Amino acid sequence: MNGRLEKQIVAFCRGGDKSAYTGLVKLYSGRVFAICLGMLGNNHDAEDIAQQALLKGFTHIKQLRDDERFGAWIVRIAKNLCIDFIRRQKRNRYALVERGVRPERESNECPEIRGALAKLPQDSRLVLMLYYFDGRSTKNIAETFEISEAAVQTRISRARKQLRKLLEAK
Amino acid sequence: MENTCENIQEQILELITGTLSAEKAAELHHHISRCSACSEYLQGLEADDKLLGGFAEAMQPRLARLENRVIEALTCEPSEEPVRSISIWRIIMKSKITKVAAAAAVIVIALFWLLDLISGPNMAGVAWAKVTARVDQIDFVHFYELKFRENRVNSSLEGWFSDERLVAKKHNGTMFFDDGVTETVFDQYGQQIRKGPSELGNIKGMKFFEKITQGLMQYENEDLLRQVPSHVGHDFLIYRFNPPERMEKWVESVSITVGINSLLPVQMKIRRKDQENAYDLYIFDYEEREKPAEFFETKSVSKPPQGKAEIVLDGEEVIINISDSPGIDAVEVRLYNKFFDDIGELKVLDLAVITAEGFRRGICRQMPLKLNKENRFSVGDSKHWPDGKYRHVTAKIVIRPTEKDNVYLAEISCWLDLVAD
Numbered sequence: 168m169n170g171r172l173e174k175q176i177v178a179f180c181r182g183g184d185k186s187a188y189t190g191l192v193k194l195y196s197g198r199v200f201a202i203c204l205g206m207l208g209n210n211h212d213a214e215d216i217a218q219q220a221l222l223k224g225f226t227h228i229k230q231l232r233d234d235e236r237f238g239a240w241i242v243r244i245a246k247n248l249c250i251d252f253i254r255r256q257k258r259n260r261y262a263l264v265e266r267g268v269r270p271e272r273e274s275n276e277c278p279e280i281r282g283a284l285a286k287l288p289q290d291s292r293l294v295l296m297l298y299y300f301d302g303r304s305t306k307n308i309a310e311t312f313e314i315s316e317a318a319v320q321t322r323i324s325r326a327r328k329q330l331r332k333l334l335e336a337k
Numbered sequence: 338m339e340n341t342c343e344n345i346q347e348q349i350l351e352l353i354t355g356t357l358s359a360e361k362a363a364e365l366h367h368h369i370s371r372c373s374a375c376s377e378y379l380q381g382l383e384a385d386d387k388l389l390g391g392f393a394e395a396m397q398p399r400l401a402r403l404e405n406r407v408i409e410a411l412t413c414e415p416s417e418e419p420v421r422s423i424s425i426w427r428i429i430m431k432s433k434i435t436k437v438a439a440a441a442a443v444i445v446i447a448l449f450w451l452l453d454l455i456s457g458p459n460m461a462g463v464a465w466a467k468v469t470a471r472v473d474q475i476d477f478v479h480f481y482e483l484k485f486r487e488n489r490v491n492s493s494l495e496g497w498f499s500d501e502r503l504v505a506k507k508h509n510g511t512m513f514f515d516d517g518v519t520e521t522v523f524d525q526y527g528q529q530i531r532k533g534p535s536e537l538g539n540i541k542g543m544k545f546f547e548k549i550t551q552g553l554m555q556y557e558n559e560d561l562l563r564q565v566p567s568h569v570g571h572d573f574l575i576y577r578f579n580p581p582e583r584m585e586k587w588v589e590s591v592s593i594t595v596g597i598n599s600l601l602p603v604q605m606k607i608r609r610k611d612q613e614n615a616y617d618l619y620i621f622d623y624e625e626r627e628k629p630a631e632f633f634e635t636k637s638v639s640k641p642p643q644g645k646a647e648i649v650l651d652g653e654e655v656i657i658n659i660s661d662s663p664g665i666d667a668v669e670v671r672l673y674n675k676f677f678d679d680i681g682e683l684k685v686l687d688l689a690v691i692t693a694e695g696f697r698r699g700i701c702r703q704m705p706l707k708l709n710k711e712n713r714f715s716v717g718d719s720k721h722w723p724d725g726k727y728r729h730v731t732a733k734i735v736i737r738p739t740e741k742d743n744v745y746l747a748e749i750s751c752w753l754d755l756v757a758d
Contacts, residue, residue: 172559179466179467179470186473189474190470192411193404196404197400200396210399221403225411280388284392295389299389300400
């Protein structure tokens with residue numbers, strides 16, 4: 168979707184048009200989910216926080232200053248929500264352990280790769296998730312992080328090396 | 338390990354992400370074919386790529402669920418405005434001056450509201466973009482396609498689209514099943530006559546409605562998105578479009594009737610100019626799913642048509658047998674170096690198809706080679722076939738280097754689309 172068209176859809180959303188916002192949801196859900204998965208490393212939490220971020224995007228759309236930059240703005244919302252979530256988790260961890268509740272819920276989706284991804288440093292996991300969930304495009308990642316495509320390549324390369332080591336160690 | 342290996346391995350990632358030039362990729366493969374360490378490194382990365390790709394694939398249902406949850410929540414989520422207005426209201430009511438001003442404003446607003454009630458909502462300004470946005474929320478549609486020629490129905494098709502799957506039945510009994518990845522076609526006797534990539538979606542991101550409205554639902558066309566109804570009825574809107582440039586040769590006009598409350602298309606009429614008294618009519622309804630989920634399951638599942646063989650650069654052409662592709666027997670491939678004045682020497686590809694009747698037809702010639710990437714070619718015509726019959730052939734080929742110098746592995750899928758009526 169080009170910038171002008173995105174601007175037009177954002178303008179509809181500003182007027183409270185929920186149906187127009189579904190277009191933006193479909194366009195950015197992959198990127199938002201990837202950010203959350205990258206930062207949290209847990210599918211279930213990522214899904215919940217991504218949902219919160221996408222809904223917040225609609226309720227707070229009037230705060231978006233540049234209508235053509237919805238993508239960068241929604242990513243920022245998702246990141247901030249993840250940071251809040253991680254802080255809350257740290258506070259709750261002791262309480263959960265004391266009550267004998269497992270902090271992470273089980274998932275049987277691709278256990279091998281999921282285990283390795285969970286052990287990756289957050290920034291490495293983030294770049295890999297964005298690459299595989301947002302159209303395998305280094306350009307998209309460069310736009311999201313506001314860095315050059317060459318820098319994105321370097322980050323992906325580093326992340327993959329770390330992932331390789333983790334997988335070999337298994 | 339040679340000294341250059343560290344540098345080579347840095348570039349292997351670019352090879353996998355497909356960002357390397359063909360020439361550079363060939364250089365890399367040349368090294369990899371001789372160096373076991375780099376070859377092993379590449380294999381490891383390819384395996385990781387598969388794992389990560391598989392992981393992203395496994396997450397797709399979760400992503401779809403996320404989208405649905407957000408859309409569902411949006412429809413029942415109250416906006417923040419009322420909460421904010423309560424606190425503003427309290428501030429206003431504290432002062433006598435603002436209290437009187439607010440009372441006057443309430444009377445004015447009520448008058449405008451009454452006027453609006455008498456004259457009815459203004460639907461004349463509803464842009465087509467609103468319809469496309471509404472259509473995006475639809476996950477089920479039942480439709481008919483009726484082709485009128487000389488004022489009688491010449492061909493008809495009934496279809497159902499649900500959970501991103503499509504099933505359709507033509508008047509002659511031909512059945513189409515499309516799950517968004519693969520389209521399978523059966524004739525009236527239940528024999529599979531075609532299997533190939535989905536015609537529905539995932540290809541170029543085209544969704545069901547974009548496909549069926551001949552591209553009119555596309556977000557990219559801003560002129561169309563801004564268009565307002567040419568006619569506003571009591572409970573419907575009619576949007577009349579001039580055909581997009583690529584449809585100008587055969588389309589006179591396109592008109593779409595949209596329900597005023599639902600903002601969903603109920604009928605589309607395509608007036609044609611390539612034939613006299615001809616138009617195509619589509620009727621849509623969005624009521625309950627008349628067909629059970631099993632109806633959307635294809636009758637048989639078989640592997641996609643594929644053939645594999647090694648080919649030698651600058652060698653003879655190779656005939657590769659194609660299995661499980663009705664109407665196609667084999668594909669002929671030749672790989673060679675070609676010197677171009679302005680570019681220099683490039684590795685290029687010739688591809689021809691051999692049909693079950695024994696007809697040979699070139700599909701591409703001197704196409705510069707992209708290693709490890711899917712190259713897709715298709716031709717559709719009648720004049721270049723010996724029997725003058727229309728055929729549309731598509732071939733996908735991936736060329737991969739092997740450990741041997743100048744020897745490549747060709748992986749091919751090829752299929753024949755339905756012969757036009």
